[in-house]
Amino acid sequence: MAYKIACLCLLLFFVTTSSAEIAGFPFESEAQEQRFRELSAELRCLVCQNQSLADSNAGLAQDLRSELYQQVLGGNSNNQIINFMTDRYGDFILYKPRFATKTLLLWLTPILLFIVGIFCLIRFSKFRNQRQQTQVSEEDLQKIRALLQAEEEKR
Amino acid sequence: MIPELGHFALILALAVALVQAIIPGMGLLRRRADWMAIAKPAALIQFALVLLAYGILTYSFIVHDFSVLYVANTSNSELPLIYRISGVWGAHEGSLLLWVLILSAWTAILAMYSKHYPVDMGAGVISVLGFISIGFLLFSLFTSNPFIRLFPVPIDGGDLNPLLQDPVMAIHPPMLYMGYVGFAVPFAFAIVALVQGKLDTAWARWVRPWALTAWVCLTGGITLGSWWAYYELGWGGWWFWDPVENASFMPWLTGTALIHSLAVTEKRHALRNWTILLAIISFSLSLLGTFLVRSGVLTSVHAFASDPTRGIYVLAFLGLVVGISLSLFAFRAWQLRTLTPFSLISREMALLTNSVLLLVTMLTVLLGTLYPLILEALGGGKISVGPPYFSRVFIPLMIPVVFLVAIGSLIRWREDSLSTLIKQLRTPAILAIVFASVILLLLPGKASFTAWFALLLAFWVINSCFVQLQQRLRHSQGLLQGLRRTPRGWYGMILAHIGLGFTVIGIALSSVYSQEQDVHMVKGDTRTLGEYRFELVDVERITGPNYQADMGTIRIYKDEKELMTLHPEKRIYNVRKNVMTEAAIHSNLLRDLYVSLGEQRNANTGAWSVRLYYKPFILWIWLGGLFMVLGGLLAVTDKRYRLEVKQEKVKLDANHVTAS
Amino acid sequence: MSQPVESQVASPQGQRPKRWVYLLPLGLFVVLMVFFFFGLGLNPRLLPSPLIGQPTPEFSLPKLSNPDELFQHTDLKGEVSLLNIWATWCTSCRQEHPVLMKIAESEEVPIYGLYYKDIPAQGVVWLQDYGDPYRENAVDENGKVGIEWGAYGTPETFLIDQKGIIRYKHVGPISWHDWETTLLPMINSLRNNNGV
DSSP states (O other): OHHHHHHHSSOOSOOOOOOOEETTEEOSOHHHHHHHHHHHHHBEETTTSSEETTTOOSHHHHHHHHHHHHHHHTTOOHHHHHHHHHHHHOGGGBSSOOSSGGGHHHHHHHHHHHHHHHHHHHHHHHHHHHHTSOEEEHHHHHHHHHHHHHHHHHO | OHHHHHHHHHHHHHHHHHHHHHHHHHHHHHTOHHHHTTHHHHHHHHHHHHHHHHHHHHHHHHTTOTTBHHHHHHOOTTSOHHHHHHGGGSSHHHHHHHHHHHHHHHHHHHHHHGGGSOHHHHHHHHHHHHHHHHHHHHHHHHHOOTTOBOSSOOSSOOOOOGGGOSHHHHHHHHHHHHHHHHTHHHHHHHHHHHHHTOOOHHHHHHHHHHHHHHHHHHHHHHHHHHHHHHHHSSSSOSOOOOHHHHHHHHHHHHHHHHHHHHHHHHHHSOOHHHHHHHHHHHHHHHHHHHHHHHHOSSOOSSOOOOOHHHHHHHHHHHHHHHHHHHHHHHHHGGGGOOOOOOOSSSHHHHHHHHHHHHHHHHHHHHHHHHHHHHHHHTTOOOOOOOHHHHHHHHHHHHHHHHHHHHHHHHSOSSOOOHHHHHHHHHHHHHHHHHHHHHHHHHSSSOOOHHHHHHHHHHHHHHHHHHHHHHHHHHTSSSHHHHHHHSOHHHHHHHHHHHHHHHHHHHHHHHHHHOEEEEEEEOTTOEEEETTEEEEEEEEEEEEOSSEEEEEEEEEEEETTEEEEEEOOEEEEETTTOOEEEEOEEEEOSSEEEEEEEEEEEETTTTEEEEEEEEEETTHHHHHHHHHHHHHHHHHHTOHHHHHHHHHHHHHHHHHHHHHO | OEEESSSSOOOOGGGSOOGGGGGHHHHHHHHHHHHHHHHTTSOTTOOOOTTTTSBOOOOEEEBSSOTTSEEEGGGGOSSOEEEEEEOTTOHHHHHHHHHHHHHHHHTSSOEEEEEESSOHHHHHHHHHHHOOOOSEEEEESSSHHHHHTTOOSSSEEEEEOTTSBEEEEEESOOOHHHIIIIIHHHHHHHHHHHHO
16 A cells, blocks of 8 residues: 555655565566556456455455556556456456546545635635725724723623 | 343343433423433443443354354464454354444443533434434344354354454454444434534634544554555455455545545535535445445455345335435525635645545546446446546546645635745755655666655655644744644644655555566575575475464575575364465565465476565555554544533533523 | 724624625535435445446466366356356355355256365365355456456356346345345346347
């Protein structure tokens, strides 16, 4: 999970790893190993229901990992591998949903909410700013004076 | 006979809850002091009855009374005493009873303090809490009664889920529940304020300690849960964006917004509606969490019981409670709108911005959690929304939040000038750049922009805390006196914000610089991870109190010097035959060495699958959580809450006299 | 009785949040409840197969009855059939077995088996002990063909039409009720459609 965040979230930068073996699979290059890590973290173990292939020790996860390993070693692209998986298991196997019509709202709503939130804040602050020059009724002023005096007396 | 007594106590508690909810509630509406006076004794009696029921269930666990179905399902004669006590909340029925117990306990505490509040406020809040209690007691009695008998009596029980046989897991659920249920109190205050159409600064001062307490418990519960997942699940992860985790994280996000918004409402009498809305949402999310966990509409790694009939009940209850309160909000909150002015550059605005961002974050987490369900309900097929999605949307939203934390705690109320602010923040900003860069250079491994940026943010927050300290002391004569005069609430804020910085550091460094190997090893094999060398010395079979285990012996060397020996285990529990990974971890502030033992891969060669992890600074994630909890506790115990509550009471009584 | 504190007059009312804004949280919540209500009826553990409407995956595996002979995906063409994925280590398969026996006795449809991730000799003994409902079994010892079929939990049963197209997938043990209400009507309609 920890490296999952590292690999998958904001960084298109780089992650340091120096291992050469995952789940007993030897890799020829660091790039291959990196791809294996990323993909196995992005694919869901179907029988565990909420673990990635990387995290799971279930039999099916092991089989799918070895399938993944062979495909990575065989030089298949990430897209090819992901298509291979979804052709057999459906979109459910992807932890990172594809950007498609049916996931449009999923990917766009956070941005939309952010913009709406900021927009409302700006409008609201303008309203507040104008309110600064406001009227205070004589009654209220008297109340305020009384309260201030009461505070004063307490000290 | 004894379990029936517990059952009976629960039924009586329901009857008392009805009285507690209806009579003071009517009293509030009809302005009858004698009806409102029922609130306090009813709350205390209800608590006593639920406590009795809970005590009886615990007793049944301790004496192994397997004639009680729930005990037979969740306990076993081999189960150690501590897990028999914590086993009470080890499954659905008991954890629901715990929920009710905590709710009635909060209500009772509130009732004890109710002399500090105006009579109608106290009675109203207790009445609202009574209604919630009715809902949960009905739920417990009709769909999940823990006192149902089993006949014929089995010789032995089905055992507690081994995942829960862990000291941390014994205290994690009650903590979390105290947080969940704790938000019922601010919620009840908000409802009463809406009903009365009146909300003054005193209201905010009454609510603040309750909201803070709930927040502290929730923060503690989440921190413990994450730590537990880290060492118990065996693959080094500490947060999975699992629906059950999200269910606890969403009220935390809005709860955090709530405690800050309450500060604005108390200090400046502003954002009243916003505070009310956050109070309603926080508790609604707690109920939603219960629904998500109990109904089984979402799949989850957590082994909780799920049952659609229970789901329908919770859904109906959720609809009723949240529907009524949001309707009240829709039609009454408008009257509570405030005119208190503040400028764009003011603490009000900074806190409001952050609470809006926290709400947006919460909605995003909610969307991600529910999107598969919504899509499927619309016939769009099954998809998964997992950690890759959440990390991608969560982190960008958190960056401005963390950035604003430093500003929000430094900036002045009402209006501040941009130039002063920049002047104040120039030093912490420069220092943050220096610290982040130096630390990055000291760390082994390639430099990472992500790590640098996260360090920058963390130090930005931490440094700004010291600027505040310095400002505070500048105006006081003498250092010690200045420190002593500073209220606890202020220290609490500083501590919690520093904790946030720590957590950011922990998350960033552990994710970027972690190293791991997932390997097959035979005895005598070694593997290298960074500057550490791991040797599998032996794997032997051992016998625990209620499990068998393979225990590995792994020796770790650094620079050819033996550092330590770790013993990861692979346990098989006798009753349920669950296989559990007990990772062995060596922690310090700089790094964790984490070893977990998998299965024997090959009986002929004796190869074991072993996972080795090197996780730098990961402890800081939970250290940050601990700081937040401590900060919250300091703030709750700020004596000014109690004193001012009393003053307020005097003032209000004086008002009553003049009015009548 | 009010006097302006500062020279400027208060801002126009139009700037402040409108009343309907306060209805938004309630509206959002109602929408959410509707989805929850429908969501309750869904089974979170059930996965629809993307293979439905697709031709059967290609494979060629040794037969359980005779390891020297091969069983191929082309053998599934020609008539409506069931393909059942099973293993001796799978307890639900044992539970499903009597139903498969009854279906085989009814002679409505041939049942083929994909013997999944198990030792062939054990399967032979199992079928001798409990009875053999299968017309033929393909042995998928390493589970690779299982992946091709998108298997994730045994037993799984596929309904395949005359042209070798997958029409339906049942996950978990088939009950007699499932057979009578779902599988048999589908088989009949597949046969009739082909007749037209």
